[in-house]
Amino acid sequence: MRWKRNTKWIGVVLLLSLSAAALFGCSSARGSKETVPVKPEREQVQKVERLNETADDMYQKVLKGDVDGGRTALEQIGEQVIRIRFEGITSVEGMNALAETVTQAKRVFNAVKFNPEEGQLTAAKLRLATDALSHTNQPMWLQYYKVLQDDVTGLERAAKDQNKAALQKASEQLGHHLGIVHPSLLISRNAADVEKMDSLATFVKNQSVISAEPFKNVLNAVGPMLQVLDKLFMKQETTAYLPYNGQQNPILWTLAIGSVIMLALGFAGWRLSKKDHGLVTIHRGDEA
Structure with a gap:
């Protein structure tokens, strides 16, 4: 035994x-x-810094009404972008977002009739995008957290009040502000998380326009939107700008x-x- x-x-x-x-x-x-993350070479970093300086110059000139100066700076940006290797700086989605932002800006500035408001908007988007490339730890687009949070809070308030007009307005504001930082988000964050926010914003917009009773569905979307927003802006971390690790397997x-x-x-x-x-x-x- x-x-x-x-x-x-x-x-x-x-x-x-x-x-x-x-x-x-x-x-x-x-x-x-x-x-293993690839560390960018010094030459790459220097080129990105020059790109950021050119984008800032463009933005300042556009704000002052110097459209021709802004257009010239935009042409310089287009030439600089194609000479930069983005390996170790941003993802493929980030590269595509930057290229698309430059292309959109060229459409605006080369239009037959220039729209000053649209010109300032595209200049701001491009400025934030290049800053996201050169300042990975604390980019300027992080300042939009409170703006986007207020937009989502406005959606919640309008849904609780069952005010469809206010709901549509809040949805438009969210889409507008999200569009400004969208290229920067793709440059700095995981594309899957950005897509989640895009899907939720699109869902809310469609509900506010198409659905006769959108309020319950919008309220159900508010919580997930705030969660994704916190994740994108790293608000769930003890230290604000530590990279988020989504590869852990607790099970x-x-x-x-x-x-x-x-x-x-x-x-x-x-x-x-x-x-x-x-x-x-x-x-x-x-x-x-």
């Missing part, structure tokens, strides 16, 4: 050991496949830790079975 008992404990220990090893092996293999770690605990308990039980041949001595009260 003692031999069978010991054999049983040894089997349990081996089984738990193999399970723990397999779990930690999977975790290590998963981690080894993660790509895997829970199983691994649980296996280690069971392994320790199994080993302790096996040692207990070896002590005094697995027998426990019981003393009577009068023998103590």
